[in-house]
Amino acid sequence: xxxxxxxxxxxxxxxxxxxxxxxxxxxxxxxxxxxxxxxxxxxxxxxxxxxxxxxxxxxxxxxxxxxxxxxxxxxxxxxxxxxxxxxxxxxxxxxxxxxxxxxxxxxxxxxxxxxxxxxxxxxxxxxxxxxxxxxxxxxxxxxxxxxxxxxxxxxxxxxxxxxxxxxxxxxxxxxxxxxxxxxxxxxxxxxxxxxxxxxxxxxxxxxxxxxxxxxxxxxxxxxxxxxxxxxxxxxxxxxxxxxxxxxxxxxxxxxxxxxxxxxxxxxxxxxxxxxxxxxxxxxxxxxxxxxxxxxxxxxxxxxxxxxxxxxxxxxxxxxxxxxxxxxxxxxxxxxxxxxxxxxxxxxxxxxxxxxxxxxxxxxxxxxxxxxxxxxxxxxxxxxxxxxxxxx
Amino acid sequence: xxxxxxxxxxxxxxxxxxxxxxxxxxxxxxxxxxxxxxxxxxxxxxxxxxxxxxxxxxxxxxxxxxxxxxxxxxxxxxxxxxxxxxxxxxxxxxxxxxxxxxxxxxxxxxxxx
Numbered sequence: 001x002x003x004x005x006x007x008x009x010x011x012x013x014x015x016x017x018x019x020x021x022x023x024x025x026x027x028x029x030x031x032x033x034x035x036x037x038x039x040x041x042x043x044x045x046x047x048x049x050x051x052x053x054x055x056x057x058x059x060x061x062x063x064x065x066x067x068x069x070x071x072x073x074x075x076x077x078x079x080x081x082x083x084x085x086x087x088x089x090x091x092x093x094x095x096x097x098x099x100x101x102x103x104x105x106x107x108x109x110x111x112x113x114x115x116x117x118x119x120x121x122x123x124x125x126x127x128x129x130x131x132x133x134x135x136x137x138x139x140x141x142x143x144x145x146x147x148x149x150x151x152x153x154x155x156x157x158x159x160x161x162x163x164x165x166x167x168x169x170x171x172x173x174x175x176x177x178x179x180x181x182x183x184x185x186x187x188x189x190x191x192x193x194x195x196x197x198x199x200x201x202x203x204x205x206x207x208x209x210x211x212x213x214x215x216x217x218x219x220x221x222x223x224x225x226x227x228x229x230x231x232x233x234x235x236x237x238x239x240x241x242x243x244x245x246x247x248x249x250x251x252x253x254x255x256x257x258x259x260x261x262x263x264x265x266x267x268x269x270x271x272x273x274x275x276x277x278x279x280x281x282x283x284x285x286x287x288x289x290x291x292x293x294x295x296x297x298x299x300x301x302x303x304x305x306x307x308x309x310x311x312x313x314x315x316x317x318x319x320x321x322x323x324x325x326x327x328x329x330x331x332x333x334x335x336x337x338x339x340x341x342x343x344x345x346x347x348x349x350x351x352x353x354x355x356x357x358x359x360x361x362x363x364x365x366x367x368x369x370x371x372x373x374x375x376x377x378x379x380x381x382x383x384x385x386x387x388x389x390x391x
Numbered sequence: 392x393x394x395x396x397x398x399x400x401x402x403x404x405x406x407x408x409x410x411x412x413x414x415x416x417x418x419x420x421x422x423x424x425x426x427x428x429x430x431x432x433x434x435x436x437x438x439x440x441x442x443x444x445x446x447x448x449x450x451x452x453x454x455x456x457x458x459x460x461x462x463x464x465x466x467x468x469x470x471x472x473x474x475x476x477x478x479x480x481x482x483x484x485x486x487x488x489x490x491x492x493x494x495x496x497x498x499x500x501x502x503x504x
Contacts, residue, residue, distance in 0.1 A: 119446065121445065137445060137448050137489065138455060142441045146437040146455075153477060204443065251467075253466065254408070
């Protein structure tokens with residue numbers, strides 16, 4: 001296999017965007033092409049989950065490749081639920097690593113706010129098992145809530161720990177101009193005061209409003225290329241050194257231990273092994289915190305902390321900017337927002353941004369190894385990426 | 392009305408929800424499974440009370456849980472229980488759980504035992 005480098009990045013604001021889905025997917029491509037100075041590529045992948053359902057738009061690949069003047073490059077759309085973004089990056093990685101292509105553009109985009117919040121939640125719930133889960137009224141917040149209740153019982157995680165993740169990530173988002181939530185929150189406002197219950201009502205008990213990511217529109221892009229092309233850009237060499245993917249049962253109830261995120265553990269180990277790093281070598285990480293509990297659980301499963309001790313590390317401030325292993329300094333899904341198809345690419349965007357040392361106020365000092373976890377389904381399709389800066 | 396599990400004719404491995412290829416022995420035939428009704432009684436493994444229900448539901452909140460049945464199988468169901476508690480004993484009935492646009496969907500509803 002050839003080495004693969006991330007040579008260009010681009011992103012839109014994650015918020016409500018009054019643009020066509022094709023434009024939301026195209027703007028990040030324009031920014032990323034400018035970033036690396038290229039005008040022509042071999043292949044384009046668009047990661048998107050809901051175009052057909054929410055925006056009456058299919059075959060995004062064909063639309064974006066034309067709108068960005070990249071004809072006659074190959075193009076395709078990748079749909080893999082909330083892990084569409086990293087799934088498209090994996091396709092791009094394989095295309096370059098195999099030697100078939102030299103430059104692959106991977107863009108992710110979603111326009112979810114065209115429908116109301118309940119409809120958006122119902123759309124995401126279409127990834128659940130149709131007969132064993134969906135018919136009962138299950139939403140992603142309810143799967144996460146049932147997981148949370150067991151986690152609390154087993155490991156002593158409390159609503160305070162969940163709120164602490166929310167406060168950390170939403171306040172990190174204040175340092176990210178592209179993040180959806182630009183509002184500082186405090187534990188007092190969402191947990192400890194008389195108004196807390198009004199400010200922060202239950203969505204699916206025990207998860208509250210501020211435990212859940214917002215519904216966002218947005219797009220993000222990463223351009224992957226061979227070593228030869230990467231060297232010509234004259235930018236820092238950021239290598240996509242490890243790609244791991246693993247799956248688990250479609251229905252959550254069929255797992256032996258429902259608090260076990262087996263696919264996260266396997267995908268993370270695979271990705272780090274391929275990159276030749278250990279969890280302790282990782283300087284900065286983006287974990288898929290669609291719900292606050294997931295940041296805690298994933299931080300354990302990927303190997304940063306022992307199982308059941310993620311919330312203790314959180315208490316000690318180890319996951320804050322400036323801590324031992326800063327997690328979601330971009331704001332994560334909680335603060336930056338979660339346009340489902342774009343999220344996995346936005347995580348990769350953040351890693352390149354950090355490893356280049358361009359992240360300004362939210363820069364993790366001397367970051368050399370970056371790690372992302374893109375969590376699809378409720379843990380049934382997980383992709384982890386490891387990035388390394390080569391000096 | 393029943394909710395069915397899928398039992399492999401060759402190795403007797405029981406699956407819920409349905410599978411196309413047996414997870415026990417890998418049997419790969421279109422008629423590999425017998426349908427067997429799911430057990431109805433069990434204990435509550437975990438639950439939530441959902442406040443952001445999809446538009447099909449005309450109630451403000453709904454309790455949903457995962458139940459470990461007496462034979463060790465697990466199933467999701469709606470809970471019609473005053474105050475659900477982890478580990479509580481439940482009795483299941485098959486009822487309409489969702490009114491779709493053209494179809495009523497049947498599934499498991501659990502009551503306190």
